[in-house]
């Protein structure tokens with residue numbers, strides 16, 4: 228038997244495989260395909276203080292080895308989550324975390340405070356990639372000062388596991404990671420989508436209603452892996468790695484780069500069973516490499 | 532007053548109708564013309580209940596540059612042989628590669644997805660399809676015929692060369708053609724067919740290019756006919772997880788893959 232259990236501070240994951248926000252609905256959408264209790268954790272849709280309609284169609288464009296999205300955080304708001312959705316998903320036998328988003332600090336704080344009261348939600352993932360309306364639309368996660376400010380404010384009201392999700396659209400992601408660690412983040416997850424764009428040459432029109440959007444899928448994997456490696460060296464809190472993971476081999480690469488756990492995103496669209504297949508694949512890898520504890524693989528990249 | 536049969540409404544799969552991911556085998560390929568082809572794919576086990584208007588999401592394994600699955604309507608179902616038929620128009624890389632699959636190849640399918648057209652009883656139903664939009668209408672006409680409805684299908688194409696696969700509709704009702712060049716049937720668009728002026732219908736069901744569906748909606752509005760359209764928004768997942776496929780409705784953004792693809796035009800902002 229191999230040990231797959233990992234810990235993100237006090238939060239125990241039965242295995243290091245989680246699913247990424249915005250790609251896994253509320254988990255319910257996958258219940259026909261997999262047993263959710265086979266996963267280390269699931270991170271549900273981006274949730275904001277108030278209802279958001281999201282961006283107009285078209286919101287998606289396929290690009291080489293990936294896709295662009297411009298969903299724009301469509302969700303019914305945190306009150307609806309607490310009242311209507313939480314009762315349906317609270318008994319999943321896995322860690323259900325909520326991805327918290329906002330455009331002003333007060334909204335992040337109020338949303339986090341409401342979710343703090345939900346017994347079966349062991350943690351939140353703070354999405355600081357959203358545009359900061361007060362600062363002219365630059366994402367909170369693109370400057371150390373604004374990243375610090377939002378994490379400090381949320382930390383005051385949120386008592387459980389606080390994971391902060393970092394934006395890759397920065398020149399020095401390690402410094403942002405250190406900044407949020409200094410404000411009491413319990414872990415960091417990375418990467419969110421990379422800002423990208425696609426044009427139809429025939430019609431001369433952009434493929435997304437918003438012109439630019441977030442790139443995900445295997446196209447971003449080398450960038451994500453590099454960032455996970457840099458951040459893992461810079462901080463002492465656990466790092467959760469994601470970006471283009473399609474199979475167990477990809478997941479192992481992130482763990483070797485220093486990730487304690489991984490998240491599966493876009494791959495869920497192509498194979499709704501991929502997350503549990505990755506759990507099995509990690510097990511097989513460990514047996515093949517005679518590794519009895521997954522924790523021995525974390526950061527075990529051989530640089531010699 | 533013409534007889535009105537307006538009790539039927541759009542059907543949604545029940546919770547017990549599970550979505551599946553399954554490997555099918557390509558058992559037949561039929562080239563209709565250089566643009567259109569029909570694939571027969573066979574499951575190893577009995578098929579689940581499939582409603583007319585539902586679709587499959589197919590992985591394109593023979594082309595590494597195609598990343599996401601491609602949604603395709605269910606054209607016909609043969610429960611005895613566990614075969615699903617897909618009617619495909621070559622658009623880009625994905626659909627072209629599906630046309631290059633060999634008999635015996637594996638086809639990974641997520642299905643059955645989406646909702647169903649209404650199935651009224653003993654009503655006069657009009658089905659209007661254009662281009663690959665005819666795909667869901669064959670299986671629909673089968674259901675409508677079995678429920679005792681009178682079925683009239685109008686297929687609108689550019690020229691007689693595109694008027695393919697008509698024989699399949701014959702057992703279920705009357706099939707009419709319009710061609711833009713007048714080479715077969717009546718000349719013009721399907722919404723200009725004389726049957727729309729000369730007869731009255733209770734329901735109009737349509738699928739195809741948006742301008743055509745909007746013309747059908749306008750006809751239905753003017754004649755007080757219940758009208759349901761099937762949308763083909765681009766999709767990433769096909770089962771409600773990504774929110775990429777939304778259409779703007781009177782009740783806000785709705786996912787075409789779970790709350791559609793079939794919509795009553797009254798709910799859309801057309």
Ligand SMILES: Cc1cc2nc3c(=O)[nH]c(=O)nc-3n(C[C@H](O)[C@H](O)[C@H](O)COP(=O)(O)OP(=O)(O)OC[C@H]3O[C@@H](n4cnc5c(N)ncnc54)[C@H](O)[C@@H]3O)c2cc1C
Nearest residue numbers: 602603604618619620622623624625626663666763764765
């Ligand atoms: C529910 C549903 C049912 C469908 N049923 C059928 C069917 O039965 N038969 C059939 O042939 N097709 C059907 N389609 C359309 C089919 O999915 C697309 O033609 C296919 O995905 C195109 O893939 P491709 O790789 O060939 O082209 P791509 O390379 O993806 O696209 C080529 C060009 O067409 C445009 N395009 C592609 N798909 C769409 C779209 N859905 N809407 C607007 N523009 C688009 C792209 O932007 C690009 O410019 C259906 C779509 C949906 C959502």
Ligand SMILES: Cc1cc2nc3c(=O)[nH]c(=O)nc-3n(C[C@H](O)[C@H](O)[C@H](O)COP(=O)(O)O)c2cc1C
Nearest residue numbers: 247248249273296354418419443444470471492493
């Ligand atoms: C359709 C879609 C919606 C997303 N929505 C969110 C979101 O609401 N909040 C968030 O933090 N990340 C969101 N993401 C980003 C993913 O969680 C993930 O960080 C990114 O896609 C990279 O991982 P991947 O390549 O494995 O998909 C979304 C991604 C996609 C494709």
Ligand code: FES
Nearest residue numbers: 769771773774788
């Ligand atoms: S395609 Fe993903 S929600 Fe409809």
